[in-house]
Amino acid sequence: MLFRFLCLVGSLGLLPAATPLPDVLPIDKVWAGHQVGFALLTAPPYQYAAYYDANRQMTVAQRRLDQEKWVTHKLPTSVGWDSHNYVTLALDRAGQLHVSGNMHVVPLIYFRTTKAGDISSLAAAPMVGEREQRMTYPLFIKDKAGRLLYRYRDGHSGSGDDLYNAYDEETQKWTRLLAAPLTDGQGKMNAYCTTPLLGPDGLFHLCWVWRDTSDCATNHDLSYAKSADLVHWVDSAGKALTIPITLTSGEIVDPVPVKGGIINSNLSLGFDTRARVILTYHKYDANGDLQIYAARRDPEGWTIIQVSDWQGYRWEFTGGGTIVEEVKVGAVEPIGDGKLKLAYRYPKGAGTWILDDQTLQPIPDLKLPKSGLLVPPGALKVTSTFEGMKVRQATDLGAESTEFSYRLVWESLDANRDLPRPPPWPEASELKVIKVKKP
Secondary structure (H helix, E strand, O other): OHHHHHHHHHHOOOOOOOOOOOOEEEEEEEOOOOOOOOEEEEEOOEEEEEEEEOOOEEEEEEEEOOOOOOEEEEEEEEOOOOOOOOEEEEEOOOOOEEEEEOOEEEOOOEEEOOOOOOHHHOEEOOOOOOOOOOEEEEEEEEOOOOOEEEEEEEEEOOEEEEEEEEEEOOOOEEEEOOOOOOEEOOOOOEEEEOOOEEOOOOOEEEEEEEEOOOOHHHEEEEEEEEEOOOOOEEOOOOOEOOOOEOOOOOEEEEOOOOOOOOOOOOOEEEEOOOOOEEEEEEEEOOOOOEEEEEEEEEOOEEEEEEOOOOOOOOOOOOOOOOOOOOOEEOOOEEEEOOEEEEEEEEOOEEEEEEEEOOOOOEOOOOOOOOOOOEOOOOOOOOOOOOOOOEEEEEEEOOOOOOOEEEEEEEEEOOOOOOOOOOOOOOOOEEEEEEEEEOO
């Protein structure tokens, strides 16, 4: 009788609606003694987060999108003081979760589930078994067919190669995507590449700088290549490139010299309103001041434009280890009506330039309209009283709704050149996922 009553009530629309989930969901307490990257992946019906817990142990959390409760699984690796040792994750086409991280010139650290949707089945797994003893910069990407790829560097600053693997869900095995490294410094340098970006032209675009040693001041020569399939690469004119690409065989966009003000952590790829590729970066001008530049591939070749006009400012970066960046430059993005936007930050200010699409120059007194994004109140404010703490964010690597997006948020101190920081250390901070609503 009760069942029939509930069915009747439900058919009349009288049952209470499900309670909406909060816009801020706490996950766990996390290590806050130095900056190191975490990851968030939304793949309905689940959401995953990968991070280092309060005891620095690599951890994966999972929840159903219609539930607040997270379940966690600890992995047998812990982070030290190296800010290179971020953690990242991805799903393959069979729904298995892949996790990798905590690597800076060390052997492979990689886990994969054996049961889709069950993080408790995460276990250490092999890859190809060769050139996996000095690994750094793990990156999961997808090709156009959705096949899972894995890029990493074998070697160290000044002597390293970029290798690509491909995963087969049927055999559950990894093989080399390319028979040779994509880039080769020939024992004299290594390439610091951006993530291959699928552009509006249906091609993957890539840029990089070469670096001679562990000293970040030895970055030089902004370079570029593109590909339809991540296997066959060409220069900006469509000329085939031989793999591996070297300094002399590749295309140099801007021959910035050593100590010329370019750095590997500040390269971005974007496109203008006509889908022409634009590289943004910084270097020193003729007066020795640091400036933001944009390099665009026009029909006649690369055009290099100075975007900023900063007087009397120079960031003299040098040395090894993870540095705290004084300057940040984003990627150009079309905003319609013949205009582009470009975000920037430096010690004397921050903001977003509105660029004229033809000249790539900031339009005076023109400001970007408010985005209308609604961030939960207080979600991006520092709550710790420990000096030097800052809010960190990770954007979602997975599916994004048209109505909102998710971000992973926590607090930590800055990087410390990958060296131990003497105590006292801040208490573990709260890791949370927030929902950012769109206009």
